[in-house]
Amino acid sequence: MPQMSPMWWTTLFLTFIMVYMLYVIITYFFISCGKKNEMKKSIKINKMNWTW
Template sequence: MPQMAPLLWLNLFIFFSLSLILFFIFNYFLPPYFKTKPFFKHLKFKKLNWKW
């Protein structure tokens, strides 16, 4: 099985390090995704007062 050259290992390390850093940066600076309106807030429940 052939061995990888040291420069190839360095390229892989740089590539994955930059992708990890970009992933953290995008997660930090992009606003979180919120749905427009939750479904349960549209439902109005009537409170029934039972008089037995």
């Protein structure tokens, strides 16, 4: 099996890290936005006018 130079290993490592971070960021925003919309629909707000 041919050996890779250290520079290629670093480039490969950085590529995988960037892809992983992109995946994490995209899933975080899609999941958190979906949960916020569901929470707004499920919470009922009772507004009461207080008179003193």
